Amino acid sequence: MKEIxxxxxxxxxxxxxxxxxxxGLELVKSEFPIGSMRIDTLAxxxxxxxxxxIEYKRDKNSSVVDQGYAYLSLLLNNKADFLLEYNENKNPxxxxxxxxxxxxxxxxxxxxxxxxxxxxxNFRDLPIELWEVKQFENGLFAFDKLESPETSESIxxxxxxxxxxxxxxxxxxxxxxxxxxxxxxxxxxMLYEDLKQQVLSLGAGxxxxxxxxxxxxVARANFTxxxxxxxxxxxxxxxxxxxxxxxxxxxxxxxxxxHWGTGNYEVDVAPNDNIEYVVSLxxxxxxxxxx
Numbered sequence: 001m002k003e004i005x006x007x008x009x010x011x012x013x014x015x016x017x018x019x020x021x022x023x024g025l026e027l028v029k030s031e032f033p034i035g036s037m038r039i040d041t042l043a044x045x046x047x048x049x050x051x052x053x054i055e056y057k058r059d060k061n062s063s064v065v066d067q068g069y070a071y072l073s074l075l076l077n078n079k080a081d082f083l084l085e086y087n088e089n090k091n092p093x094x095x096x097x098x099x100x101x102x103x104x105x106x107x108x109x110x111x112x113x114x115x116x117x118x119x120x121x122n123f124r125d126l127p128i129e130l131w132e133v134k135q136f137e138n139g140l141f142a143f144d145k146l147e148s149p150e151t152s153e154s155i156x157x158x159x160x161x162x163x164x165x166x167x168x169x170x171x172x173x174x175x176x177x178x179x180x181x182x183x184x185x186x187x188x189x190m191l192y193e194d195l196k197q198q199v200l201s202l203g204a205g206x207x208x209x210x211x212x213x214x215x216x217x218v219a220r221a222n223f224t225x226x227x228x229x230x231x232x233x234x235x236x237x238x239x240x241x242x243x244x245x246x247x248x249x250x251x252x253x254x255x256x257x258x259h260w261g262t263g264n265y266e267v268d269v270a271p272n273d274n275i276e277y278v279v280s281l282x283x284x285x286x287x288x289x290x291x
Contacts, residue, residue, distance in 0.1 A: 002137045008056045011109055011133050014141050015054065016041055022143050024221060025052055028086050034078055044086060047262060048211060050103035051075060051082055057110035065120045068106040068128040072168045075104055102173045103212060109133050113146065122148045123155040125174040175210040180228045187271045192228055195269065198279045199224065202286045213260040223285040225261035232270045236261030239285045246281060
């Protein structure tokens, strides 16, 4: 397929039309003016209960970090305006305390980012994502998230004198696997690593996304989530009710109960349990999500 050099507007149009499928987000407002700035696309993450700002990058010389933190600072300083915009466009309305402001983030989309812009996201706690969007002559668009290498360096250490970065970092938290594993016994860490590797080996393109309350495994959408506890891992399987083949009856229906994951079924796994059987339950969810 031949690639076509796309401009900002076609990218914005196709992104907003496919927010749910590509990013798992809901559109709140296109071209949202706030203060002296204008947000290209204001979205909401129903899973994290947080706002997401999407910008279509035009200037190859500007810093994605400086611009991203400027938008996040704008968000944190104008929470009431963002809530009002949501409530005027969506239903049911949100209350201020029902939004997790700590999970806010900025997504930049562009046909191409410079080497400098790519290197700028190499921090473990950066609430900014870069996605390259390619348009092809048959009308198809491809969205590719740029992954930064694993690093322990914090943005606050290299931007120590930036008041904006420091202020935003005090309110916004980017979670990692280590946040969920901290203080857990070695046998639980080993159990998690075993489960993780088996889940990742189910197929290509699986993304691991540490959230505030759990670690999600994503193939188009969440297909399982892990909540790491002191003596076990509580996981959730995102399968429709009645469609999970579970002859041992290990999975519990929690669809009508409050729980941290997004799946309908809950399974507890301890170090000496049958890991292969549990992974077979997760595999069913993965296959449903990748059909």
